[in-house]
Amino acid sequence: MIAFLDLRAAYLELKPAIDAAVARVTDSGWYILGPEVEAFEAEWADFCEARHAVGLANGLDALTLALRALDIGAGDEVIVPSNTYIATWLAVSGVGAVPVPVEPDPATHNIDPARIKAAITPNTRAILPVHLYGQPADMDAILDIARAHGLRVIEDAAQAHGARYKGRRIGAHGDIACWSFYPGKNLGALGDAGAVTTDDPDLAERIALLRNYGSRRKYVNEEAGVNSRLDPLQAAALRVKLAVLNDWTERRRTIAATYAEGLAGSDLTLPHVPDWAQPAWHLYVIRSPDRDALQARLTEAGVGTLIHYPIAPHMQAAYAHMGIAADALPIARQLAGEVLSLPIGPHLTAEDAQAVVRACRA
Numbered sequence: 001m002i003a004f005l006d007l008r009a010a011y012l013e014l015k016p017a018i019d020a021a022v023a024r025v026t027d028s029g030w031y032i033l034g035p036e037v038e039a040f041e042a043e044w045a046d047f048c049e050a051r052h053a054v055g056l057a058n059g060l061d062a063l064t065l066a067l068r069a070l071d072i073g074a075g076d077e078v079i080v081p082s083n084t085y086i087a088t089w090l091a092v093s094g095v096g097a098v099p100v101p102v103e104p105d106p107a108t109h110n111i112d113p114a115r116i117k118a119a120i121t122p123n124t125r126a127i128l129p130v131h132l133y134g135q136p137a138d139m140d141a142i143l144d145i146a147r148a149h150g151l152r153v154i155e156d157a158a159q160a161h162g163a164r165y166k167g168r169r170i171g172a173h174g175d176i177a178c179w180s181f182y183p184g185k186n187l188g189a190l191g192d193a194g195a196v197t198t199d200d201p202d203l204a205e206r207i208a209l210l211r212n213y214g215s216r217r218k219y220v221n222e223e224a225g226v227n228s229r230l231d232p233l234q235a236a237a238l239r240v241k242l243a244v245l246n247d248w249t250e251r252r253r254t255i256a257a258t259y260a261e262g263l264a265g266s267d268l269t270l271p272h273v274p275d276w277a278q279p280a281w282h283l284y285v286i287r288s289p290d291r292d293a294l295q296a297r298l299t300e301a302g303v304g305t306l307i308h309y310p311i312a313p314h315m316q317a318a319y320a321h322m323g324i325a326a327d328a329l330p331i332a333r334q335l336a337g338e339v340l341s342l343p344i345g346p347h348l349t350a351e352d353a354q355a356v357v358r359a360c361r362a
């Protein structure tokens with residue numbers, strides 16, 4: 001049996017160091033923010049080639065607080081991909097703004113810059129690209145449009161830990177990048193965790209304020225914030241895992257290369273990687289018009305797969321009130337019916353990857 005994901009294996013590989021880090025926090029008597037969170041923030045900013053990082057409770061809060069810090073809310077529109085994980089849309093609607101979907105380039109699965117202009121209205125405030133499956137979106141094209149129309153750029157980087165766009169790490173290409181450290185992400189905590197990175201000191205400061213009840217000084221509240229602080233226990237575990245992130249990303253790259261080579265020439269559509277992209281390979285997503293049958297065969301052969309994502313956001317009951325017809329976003333709809341994620345992660349051996357190739361080809 002080849003598991004799609006094995007979080008326990010990832011923990012066991014680092015068990016002594018993670019257990020020691022957790023013990024360091026429990027022994028310290030300091031359980032909210034403090035030195036462990038600050039150390040992780042500094043290390044994460046450095047890794048992302050960004051000036052600032054602010055640790056938060058999860059990735060959805062990172063997106064939400066990024067929007068709030070840019071004063072985006074009721075009456076505003078934010079351009080989002082039509083084929084993302086629903087959290088991207090939920091952050092926008094959660095602050096009272098309207099998510100305006102734009103279709104992806106089906107080859108890369110990322111938002112198609114050529115389609116963005118047509119979606120801009122006088123109410124548009126920001127573009128929110130997602131580096132889907134760990135492959136960077138075409139940031140220069142997106143930033144050109146944003147500059148020409150006076151829009152902000154918020155990156156959903158929840159799947160892109162360590163990815164590079166034109167040689168530079170994802171982290172501060174746009175105004176602000178939003179991270180999730182949900183356990184299954186490339187850098188995963190032992191529970192929920194998240195962060196933002198940015199080169200803008202004012203944005204970083206505003207988010208640090210918002211995450212802590214709008215308070216810099218205890219019992220002095222400058223604005224109506226929330227409680228979305230990164231837990232020091234999670235920060236301590238993340239620091240251990242950050243130290244091996246480059247190695248683990250390299251393992252993902254090797255698996256992706258095995259799949260690309262082994263499945264070339266098959267009737268499966270493989271991920272297209274533009275020459276300026278260095279993906280983090282959070283997911284290895286293939287496409288087949290016969291997806292459900294393929295998934296069933298792989299399950300029978302002992303290969304675990306998942307679908308990211310089976311229902312496009314505009315077809316979810318959560319967004320029925322927007323009244324977007326199912327076929328108004330045909331690419332998102334089609335991708336949802338054809339995508340299949342093969343196992344990828346630090347737990348997978350070279351033999352496992354070859355076995356997945358054989359099962360796909362059988």
Ligand SMILES: *Cc1c(COP(=O)(O)O)cnc(C)c1O
Binds near residue numbers: 059156194
């Ligand atoms: C995981 C994820 C999120 C949300 O992160 P949480 O930490 O689960 O809140 C947002 N956007 C994308 C693209 C994600 O994959």
